[in-house]
Amino acid sequence: xxxxxxxxxxxxxxxxxxxxxxxxxxxxxxxxxxxxxxxxxxxxxxxxxxxxxxxxxxxxxxxxxxxxxxxxxxxxxxxxxxxxxxxxxxxxxxxxxxxxxxxxxxxxxxxxxxxxxxxxxxxxxxxxxxxxxxxxxxxxxxxxxxxxxxxxxxxxxxxxxxxxxxxxxxxxxxxxxxxxxxxxxxxxxxxxx
Amino acid sequence: xxxxxxxxxxxxxxxxxxxxxxxxxxxxxxxxxxxxxxxxxxxxxxxxxxxxxxxxxxxxxxxxxxxxxxxxxxxxxxxxxxxxxxxxxxxxxxxxxxxxxxxxxxxxxxxxxxxxxxxxxxxxxxxxxxxxxxxxxxxxxxxxxxxxxxxxxxxxxxxxxxxxxxxxxxxxxxxxxxxxxxxxxxxxxxxxx
DNA sequence: AAGACCATGTAACAGGTTACATGATTAT
DNA sequence: ATAATCATGTAACCTGTTACATGGTCTT
Numbered sequence: 005x006x007x008x009x010x011x012x013x014x015x016x017x018x019x020x021x022x023x024x025x026x027x028x029x030x031x032x033x034x035x036x037x038x039x040x041x042x043x044x045x046x047x048x049x050x051x052x053x054x055x056x057x058x059x060x061x062x063x064x065x066x067x068x069x070x071x072x073x074x075x076x077x078x079x080x081x082x083x084x085x086x087x088x089x090x091x092x093x094x095x096x097x098x099x100x101x102x103x104x105x106x107x108x109x110x111x112x113x114x115x116x117x118x119x120x121x122x123x124x125x126x127x128x129x130x131x132x133x134x135x136x137x138x139x140x141x142x143x144x145x146x147x148x149x150x151x152x153x154x155x156x157x158x159x160x161x162x163x164x165x166x167x168x169x170x171x172x173x174x175x176x177x178x179x180x181x182x183x184x185x186x187x188x189x190x191x192x193x194x195x196x197x
Numbered sequence: 198x199x200x201x202x203x204x205x206x207x208x209x210x211x212x213x214x215x216x217x218x219x220x221x222x223x224x225x226x227x228x229x230x231x232x233x234x235x236x237x238x239x240x241x242x243x244x245x246x247x248x249x250x251x252x253x254x255x256x257x258x259x260x261x262x263x264x265x266x267x268x269x270x271x272x273x274x275x276x277x278x279x280x281x282x283x284x285x286x287x288x289x290x291x292x293x294x295x296x297x298x299x300x301x302x303x304x305x306x307x308x309x310x311x312x313x314x315x316x317x318x319x320x321x322x323x324x325x326x327x328x329x330x331x332x333x334x335x336x337x338x339x340x341x342x343x344x345x346x347x348x349x350x351x352x353x354x355x356x357x358x359x360x361x362x363x364x365x366x367x368x369x370x371x372x373x374x375x376x377x378x379x380x381x382x383x384x385x386x387x388x389x390x
Numbered sequence: 391a392a393g394a395c396c397a398t399g400t401a402a403c404a405g406g407t408t409a410c411a412t413g414a415t416t417a418t
Numbered sequence: 419a420t421a422a423t424c425a426t427g428t429a430a431c432c433t434g435t436t437a438c439a440t441g442g443t444c445t446t
Contacts, residue, residue, distance in 0.1 A: 010432075010433055010434085011294065011296050011299060012433085012434090014299070015299055018299070018302070018303040021303065021306060026396095026397075026398085027397080027398070027399090028396070028397050028398075029397095037302070038298070038299065038302055040293070041293050041294070041295040041298040041299070042293070042294055042295065042298070042299050043292040043293075043294070043434095044434090045434070045435055045436080046397095046398080046399075047399090047400080047401095047434070047435065047436075047437095048433080048434065048435085050398065050399055050400090051399085051400090069396080069397090069442090069443080070442075070443070071442070071443090072396070072397065072398095072441080072442045072443070073397070073398070073441095073442090074396090074397065074398085075397095075398080084306075087303070087306060088306055088307065090300075091300050091303060091304065091306060091307045091311070092307060092311045092314075092315075094315070094318050095296040095297035095299075095300055095315060095318070095319060096296055097296070097297075097322070098294065099236040099406095099407095100233070100234050100235070100236075101204065101234070101235055101236070101291065102234040102235065102356075103204050103288040103289055103290070104288035104290075105231070105234040105235070105353045105356060106204060106207070106208055106211070106231065106234070106235050106288075107283075107284050107288055108349055108352055108353055109211070109230070109231055109349055109350065109353055110211040110214065110280070110284060110349075111284065111349045112345060112346050112349060113214060113277075113280060113281055113284060114281065114284045114285060115285075118284070118285045121285075122285075122287070122288060125287050125288070126288060129290070152305060153305050155374060155375065155378045156301055156302055156303075156304045156305060156375075157302065158374075159301055159367075159371045159374065159375070160298045160301055160302055162367060162370065162371070163295075163298060163364070163367050163371075166363045166364065166366060166367045166370075167360060167363055167364060167367070169363065170359045170360055170362065170363030171356070171359065171360060173359060174352075174355060174356050174359045174360070177355065177359075178352045178355070178356075181348060181351075181352065182348060182349075182352070185348045203404075203405055203406085205405080205406090219425075219426085220425080220426070220427090221424070221425050221426075222425095236406095237406090238406070238407055238408080239407095239426080239427075240406070240407060240408075240409095240427090240428080240429095241405080241406065241407085243426065243427055243428085244427085244428090262414090262415080262424080262425090263414075263415070264414065264415090265413080265414045265415070265424070265425065265426095266413095266414090266425070266426070267424090267425065267426085268425095268426080292434095292435095
């Protein structure tokens with residue numbers, strides 16, 4: 005069997021260091037912790053847990069609640085070792101695909117008002133994410149002040165804060181720059197010299 | 198036929214506003230312009246050009262060099278219209294997957310030196326990208342000072358500059374913070390209370 | 391009784407990369 | 419000669435989302 009490559013496997017292993025969890029539990033935990041920089045769907049989680057089980061990196065026990073089925077997965081020693089090995093590896097970056105910049109790159113074919121709107125919409129999203137990061141930071145500092153993982157959690161939030169602040173600056177700057185740029189000559193309005 | 202969703206189609210249409218090009222030409226143009234925020238492989242480009250042709254958004258003519266085959270694609274009126282429609286649509290953002298932050302989130306299971314290395318490696322990459330953006334900015338300002346697309350090109354570079362600068366600050370800050378964090382108690386070294 | 395939430399899973403599809411196959415042309 | 423570059427394309431594979439199917443349990 006080939007070794008999984010996409011990070012999904014190790015994200016699951018990571019959560020299982022917190023203790024035994026079901027696929028459903030993990031999905032919920034992701035939404036409450038790393039959703040700002042990572043996501044997984046059930047379509048990834050359940051099949052991957054099965055593969056990790058076959059590999060011996062996790063093991064499961066049937067733990068039904070009442071008559072309802074439930075599988076609790078736990079990390080094995082081999083799984084923990086694999087997680088630690090992976091953590092030490094250089095973090096890979098995927099080839100970026102930023103649709104906003106792609107549109108901006110070809111924005112000559114766009115009217116000035118749509119151009120503005122594009123950037124303003126992006127800024128609104130950045131600002132709303134930033135507010136979320138701020139709120140989570142406060143909540144973590146208040147409720148988990150002595151959790152030994154807190155410093156690491158806070159750095160991931162700080163990443164989002166600094167990044168989004170900088171990109172908000174970029175939005176302001178860009179709106180100004182493009183406003184002071186001479187009106188576009190589009191294909192259809194260009195006159196012969 | 199379903200409308201393509203992933204941005205690839207419109208990236209190709211965008212380049213064809215520059216004039217007729219082959220798939221090979223487009224791939225090269227991507228590498229020389231938008232590779233910092235977008236990428237396409239031949240496996241995407243050639244089949245997509247065929248689909249765009251069937252859709253009537255591009256048309257092609259055989260334009261062999263010597264005996265070697267070559268297809269030159271050009272934008273049709275319908276294609277230009279579709280591009281402009283798409284440009285005005287809100288830019289979509291994909292669910293992020295930042296492997297560095299994922300590792301950092303679970304970094305308690307990692308030694309302090311590997312932790313440092315992870316962040317330092319990331320910083321090196323950020324700095325090298327930043328240097329590239331600076332160099333390209335200078336080159337563009339010098340060689341294409343009066344190109345009507347220049348303002349748009351520069352904003353995409355500015356995006357990278359501001360973003361990477363902020364994340365470099367984050368690297369410094371994080372290295373300091375984590376160094377002043379008490380030594381990790383890992384699973385294996387934790388003693389019973 | 392209704393609706394929200396718990397819980398597991400699959401199938402179909404979409405998006406994308408990598409590796410391969412093929413062969414011509416140009417520069418050294 | 420030989421290596422680099424031009425040029426087109428496909429097949430296999432991996433990754434990931436969405437939609438669906440199923441049914442139990444808890445709260446109001």
